[in-house]
Amino acid sequence: MASKAQLVVGLDAGSSRTRCVICALEGGFIRYLGHGLAPAAGWAKGRVTDQDAVAESIRAAVTDAQHGAQVSVEAVTVGVGGMHVHGAHSRGLYEFGRPREIDAADMAYAVELASEVRLERDRLVLHVEPQDFTLDGRAGYRKPHNGVCSRLEANVHVISASFQEHQAIVAAVHLAHLAVEETVFEPMAAAYACFTQEMRARGVALLDMGLDSTDLVVYDGEAMLLASSIPIWADHFTRDVASVFKVTYEDAECLKQQYGCALLGLTADSSLIEVPSPEGRPPREARRSDLNEILEARAEELFHYVRAELQRVGMERSLLEGIVLSGGGALLNGMCDMAERVLNCQAGNGLATENDIGEWPEELKSPLWTSAAGLAMYSGKLKLHRPPRRRMGGLMGLVLR
Numbered sequence: 175m176a177s178k179a180q181l182v183v184g185l186d187a188g189s190s191r192t193r194c195v196i197c198a199l200e201g202g203f204i205r206y207l208g209h210g211l212a213p214a215a216g217w218a219k220g221r222v223t224d225q226d227a228v229a230e231s232i233r234a235a236v237t238d239a240q241h242g243a244q245v246s247v248e249a250v251t252v253g254v255g256g257m258h259v260h261g262a263h264s265r266g267l268y269e270f271g272r273p274r275e276i277d278a279a280d281m282a283y284a285v286e287l288a289s290e291v292r293l294e295r296d297r298l299v300l301h302v303e304p305q306d307f308t309l310d311g312r313a314g315y316r317k318p319h320n321g322v323c324s325r326l327e328a329n330v331h332v333i334s335a336s337f338q339e340h341q342a343i344v345a346a347v348h349l350a351h352l353a354v355e356e357t358v359f360e361p362m363a364a365a366y367a368c369f370t371q372e373m374r375a376r377g378v379a380l381l382d383m384g385l386d387s388t389d390l391v392v393y394d395g396e397a398m399l400l401a402s403s404i405p406i407w408a409d410h411f412t413r414d415v416a417s418v419f420k421v422t423y424e425d426a427e428c429l430k431q432q433y434g435c436a437l438l439g440l441t442a443d444s445s446l447i448e449v450p451s452p453e454g455r456p457p458r459e460a461r462r463s464d465l466n467e468i469l470e471a472r473a474e475e476l477f478h479y480v481r482a483e484l485q486r487v488g489m490e491r492s493l494l495e496g497i498v499l500s501g502g503g504a505l506l507n508g509m510c511d512m513a514e515r516v517l518n519c520q521a522g523n524g525l526a527t528e529n530d531i532g533e534w535p536e537e538l539k540s541p542l543w544t545s546a547a548g549l550a551m552y553s554g555k556l557k558l559h560r561p562p563r564r565r566m567g568g569l570m571g572l573v574l575r
Contacts, residue, residue, distance in 0.1 A: 179198040179199060179200045179205075180198070180199045180557055181196060181197070181198060181199070181207075181245060181247060182196075182197045182198070182199050182204060182251070182550045182551070182553035182554040182557065183195065183196050183197070183236075183239075183247050183249065183250045183251065183549075183550060183553060184197075184250070184251055184253075184363070184545075184546045184547060184548065184549025184550035184551075184552070184553060185232065185235070185236070185250040185251065185252045185253070185347070185546070185549065186253050186360070186543075186545045186546040186549060187214070187228065187231070187232055187252065187253070187343060187346070187347075188214055188217075188384050188385060188502075189214055189217040189220060189384060189385040189386040189387075190213075190214055190384070190385040190502060191211060191212065191213060191214055191502075191542075192211070192212045192213075192214050192231040192232055192234070192235040193209070193210070193211055193235060193542070193543060193545075193546040194209060194210040194211075194232075194235040194236045194238070194239040194250070194546065195208075195209045195239065195538075195543070195546040195547055195549070195550045196208045196209070196210075196239045196240070196242075196243040196245060196247060196550070197531055197550045197554070199554045199557055199558070202558060203532060204530075204531050204532065204550065204551060204554045205531065205532040205533055206531050206532060206533045206534050206535065207242070207243035207244075207245060208239045208240065208241070208242030208243030208244070208245075209238075209239050209242060209535075209538060209543070209546070210234075210235040210236060210237065210238030210239030210240070210241075210242070211235060211238060212231050212232075212234035212235040212238060213231065214228075214231050215227040215228065215230065215231050216228035216229075216230075216231065216346070217386065219386055220255075220256040220257065220384075220386035220387045220407075221256070221339060221342075222339070222342035222343055222346060225342060225345055225346045225349055226349065228343070228346035228349075229346045229347070229349035229350040230350075232346060232347060232350040232352070233350040233351070236250070236350065236352065247352065248352065248353060249352060249353035249354065249355045250347065250352050250353075250354065250355065250553075251354075251355045251356045251357075251358060251363075251549045251550070251552055251553035251556070252343060252344070252347055252354055252356070252357050252358070252549070253357075253358055253359075253360035253363055253545050253546075253549050254300070254335060254339075254340060254343060254357050254358070254359060254360065255359060255360040255361065255382065255384065255387045255389045255403070256339065256386070256387040256389070256403060257387065257403045257405065258335055258336035258339045258403075259300065259333065259334070259335045259336075259359060259389065259401070259403055260297075260333070260334050260335075260401075260402070260403070261331055261332065261333045261334075261400060261401030261402055262291070262331070262332050262334070263305075263329065263330070263331055263332075264288045264289065264291050264329075264330050264331075264332050265288055265327055265328065265329050265330075266284045266285060266286070266287030266288025266289070266290070266327065266328040266330070267284075267287065267325070267326075267327050268280065268283055268284040268287055268325075268326045268327070268328070269324065269325050269326075270323075270324045270325070270326070271324065272324055273310075273322050273323060273324045274322065274323075274324070275320055275321070275322050276309075276318060276319075276320070276321055276322070276323060276326055277319070277320075278319070280326055281304075281307065281318070281319075281326070281328065284307065284326050284327065284328035285302060285304050285328045285330055287328065288302070288304075288328045288329070288330040288332075289302040289330060289332060291332050291334075293334055296336060296337050296338060297334045297335065297336060297337055298334060298335060298337045298340060299332060299333070299334055300333045300334055300335045300340070300357065300358075300359055301332075301333040301358075301359060301362065301401075302330050302331075302332055302333075303330060303331045303332075303333065303397070303398040303401075304328060304329070304330050304397065305329045305330060305331060305397040305398070305399070306329050306395075306397060307326060307327060307328055307329070308326075308327035308329070309321050309322075309323035309325070309326060309327075310323040310324060310325050311325070316395065316396065316397070331397075331398050331399065331400070331401060333359055333362075333401045335357075335359075340357060343357070344357065355553055355556065356552065356553065356556060358548075358549055358552050359389065359391070359401060360382050360384075360389060360545045360549075361380045361381070361382035361389045361390060361391045361401075361500070361545075362391050362398070362401065362548075363545055363548035363549045363551075363552050364380055364382050364500045364501075364524055364544045364545045364548045365380045365391055365393070365498075365524075365548065366548040366551045366552050366555070367524065367525075367526040367530050367531075367544050367545075367547040367548035367551055368380070368498055368500070368524035368525060368526065368530075368544060368548075369393070369498070371396060373393075373495040374393040374394075374395075374396045374397075375394075375395055375396045376394075376494040376495050377393070377394045377395075377489060377492045377493045377494045377495055378392075378393050378493060378494075378495035378496065378497070378498065379391065379392045379393070379480075379484065379489070379493055379496075379497040379498070380497070380498045380499075380500060380524060381404070381480060381497060381498070381499050381500070381501075381504075381513075382500045382501045382544075382545060383407060383408055383499060383500070383501040383502065383503025383504050383509075384407060384408060384501045384502060384503065385407060385408050385409050385502060385503075386407055386408075386409055387403065387407050388403065388404040388405075388406060388407045388408075388476070388501075388503065389401075389402070389403050389404070390402050390403070390404055390480060390483055392483070392484065392487060392489055392493075394489060394492060399487045399489060400483060400484075400486070400487045400489075402483050404476065404479045404480060404483070405479065406472065406475060406476040406479060407503065408501075408502055408503035408506075410472055411430060411434075411469055411472050411473075411503070411506065412426045412427045412430055413426070414468050414469070414471075414472055415429055415430055415434075415465065415468055415469070418464075418468050419449055419460065419465070421449060421450055421451075422450075425449075425450040429447070429449070429465060430465075430469065430506065431505075433447045433462055433465055433466075434465055434466060434469050434506060434507060435466045435469065435470075435506070435507040435508040436466075436469050436470055436473035436506050436507065436508035436509045436511070436512045437466075437470055437473070437508035437511045437512045437515070438463060438466050438467065438470055440507065440508050440511060441462060441466065441507070441508075442462060443461070443462050443463035443466060444461065444462070444463065445461075445462045446459045446460065446461060446462070447459070447460055447461075447462050447465065466508075469506065469508075470508075470512070473506075473508070473509060473512045474512060474516060477512055477513055477515075477516035477517060478516060480497070480513075480516075480517065481516055481517055484517070490517075491518075493517070493519040495520075496519045496520035496521055496522065497513055497517060497519060497520075497521045498521070498522055498523070498524040499513065499521065499522070499523055499524060499541060500523070500524035500541045500544040500545060501541055501542070501544070501545070502541070502542055504523050504524075504541040505540075505541060505542070509521075510522055510523065523541045524541055524544045525539045525540065525541065525544060526538065526539065526543060526544055526547035526548070527539060530547065530551060531547060531550070531551065534547070
């Protein structure tokens, strides 16, 4: 590795698996070096319940990645998500007193004013994502450099998180003897790995579907319009199957992965499948359609929640680039088809490619690795631009792009 290269490391600490991606930042480009994977532990319903167990999983994944990359990692960019993460609109007003030309510093100050929202005592600001500016009542300016006004308003989307939950994952990383460069809302990081600037401008959404959390971000006109969490995740699908078929959680997961589909009619629904029985009893047979009816109902409910979120920001008919699915939940057969049926837009899986990260391996071109790749890319952006303030990624992109 060239001596001038810097390491950029993404850490996706999930409830099922912990994934780590190590890359090199060389002359403004990111090149893959290695990756690591370890079983997750210390989580319950998307919350850290045992920091030592989470730290051990993080340590194992990073060590695995270091062996492949032949480097030593000291700091990581970490993903956060779950029902404790909320997004809300805010506005900041900066009055000059007399008309004058505005510059990047004025824009930054207006955004800073907008970010000073009153939060509950146990919450912190995770990101401030600028949307547009209003100059003397004239709205809709995305990049008003050199504009003249006496009253500058910044419209932003503020993403906040539970202080306790945020500190729990940061503490676990520290216990793994690593520093935290930045914490990033996971679907926002995944969007870095699979959205172009043009896609964001035309309207696109990303749904990150994990074992114990499902998170959504929506972009239009390059700006983030929405960041929210959906109260249905991959674990619900498995628990539904276990409850109806009266099987263990592990057997339900196997049935879901081997025979399941989120939309009836896409598989041989009339065929019979073998359903495990308790020890001492012979296996049973069930129609595959019975399994898929369970999964279809839950998938439809999930995307009705997503549609309600899109309606909340007026984007239910404006996703010209459709919706992208990432995370392990996206691997269920038929999920993209169900998304298209409910949301009436195109849907596909979010994948990092060699266009995003040089020498990206074929085996990692999966929705499972999108967030980890995006976290590494986000780390690279931070190192390239060196923003003066932490958690101002959106402002950095707006002012410096």
